[in-house]
Amino acid sequence: EIVMTQSPATLSVSPGERATLSCRASQSVSSNLAWYQQKPGQAPRLLIYGASTRATGIPARFSGSGSGTEFTLTISSLQSEDFAVYYCQQYNNWPPWSFGQGTKLEIK
Amino acid sequence: EVQLVQSGAEVKKPGATVKISCKVSGYTFTDYYMHWVQQAPGKGLEWMGLVDPEDGETIYAEKFQGRVTITADTSTDTAYMELSSLRSEDTAVYYCATDVWRDSPGGWFDPWGQGTLVTVSS
Numbered sequence: 001e002i003v004m005t006q007s008p009a010t011l012s013v014s015p016g017e018r019a020t021l022s023c024r025a026s027q028s029v030s031s032n033l034a035w036y037q038q039k040p041g042q043a044p045r046l047l048i049y050g051a052s053t054r055a056t057g058i059p060a061r062f063s064g065s066g067s068g069t070e071f072t073l074t075i076s077s078l079q080s081e082d083f084a085v086y087y088c089q090q091y092n093n094w095p096p097w098s099f100g101q102g103t104k105l106e107i108k
Numbered sequence: 109e110v111q112l113v114q115s116g117a118e119v120k121k122p123g124a125t126v127k128i129s130c131k132v133s134g135y136t137f138t139d140y141y142m143h144w145v146q147q148a149p150g151k152g153l154e155w156m157g158l159v160d161p162e163d164g165e166t167i168y169a170e171k172f173q174g175r176v177t178i179t180a181d182t183s184t185d186t187a188y189m190e191l192s193s194l195r196s197e198d199t200a201v202y203y204c205a206t207d208v209w210r211d212s213p214g215g216w217f218d219p220w221g222q223g224t225l226v227t228v229s230s
Contacts, residue, residue, distance in 0.1 A: 034216035036153075043203055043220040044153065055218065087153055091216050096169045097143070099153040 002026050002093050006086075006100035012108040015078050021103045023071040023088035031067045032092035038102075039084045047086075048073065075105075083107050110134035112204050112221035119227045125192040128224045130204030137185040138162045141207040143217055144178055144189045148200040156202075158213055159187060167213070194228045201225050 003026040013019045023033070031051040036044035046055040048064035051071055061076040075082055088100040115129040130142065144156040157168035161180035168176055177190040187204055202224050205217035 043223050044205075044217075045220075046216060046218040049208075049216045049218075089153075089216060091214060094214060095155070095158075095167050097155040097217075099155070101152045 001096060002029060002090050002098050004088055004090055004098050004100040006088060006103045008103060009101070010104045010106060012106050013078055014108045015080060017078055017108075019075040019078055019082075019105055021073040021075075021086055021105070023066075023073070023100050025069045025071075025090055027093075028068045029090040029092035032090060033064075033066070033071050034089045034091065035062075035064055035073045036087045036089065037082075037084050038087065044087060078105075080107075110206075110219055112206065112219055114202075114204060114221040114224045117225040117227070119229065120194050122195055122228055122230055124194050124228075125190060126194060126226050127188055127190040128202055128204075128226070130187045130189070130221050132185045132187070132206075135206075137180070138182055139210050141209075141213040142178075142180065142187040143205045143207060143213075144176075144187075145203045145205060145217075145220075146200045147203065147223075148197070151200075153203075156189070158207065160213075161187065162211075191226075194226075196228050199226065199228045 005024045007022045033051045035048040038044045052064045063074045065072050085102045085104050087102050111133045113131045138161045143158045146154045159178040159180045179188045204221040209215035
């Protein structure tokens with residue numbers, strides 16, 4: 001089973017600044033990695049797939065990079081609506097489909 | 109518009125069984141695998157299993173094997189997740205989510221249902 005590890009657990013950033021979230025896989029997942037955003041009381045929403053492709057309707061301030069075992073989600077200029085929990089997910093080796101434990105992005 | 113609409117919140121006693129539904133609209137139900145994901149309060153996302161609505165074939169996570177049953181009713185375009193022998197640790201929000209790959213699992217999940225809260229308490 002592939003274990004996904006996200007860091008940091010909590011990230012405090014001011015609006016307008018850049019946020020960088022990390023995700024590491026216990027073994028290579030190639031580029032088969034997705035990022036989701038989850039706000040309180042809501043279902044996860046797809047942001048990025050294929051490690052770097054934005055989903056439909058996702059603003060350009062969201063970008064993903066990486067391959068193999070190291071991945072990054074960058075939000076270039078934080079807006080108030082971006083403060084949420086972010087999860088990475090690998091879909092390279094399944095079952096199971098595995099998620100990271102999440103990074104909470106909070107307002108500084 | 110693609111939509112996954114789940115059934116409402118449930119309160120169950122320990123040892124009971126819960127069955128949650130996920131009704132699909134906006135796409136051909138049998139074309140895409142359906143996953144179920146558990147999220148305990150304040151915790152992350154955990155994959156439980158999937159069903160191929162075309163033929164009912166299932167794959168379950170080891171953690172839930174033996175207690176979870178995922179089915180699909182093609183007459184109503186609805187997927188179901190049944191969890192038995194409930195215990196307090198099963199208190200969670202349960203989501204259905206569509207695999208993006210047509211006729212095959214192995215992709216990311218999009219879209220997701222709105223979630224169903226199951227509370228297990230005596």
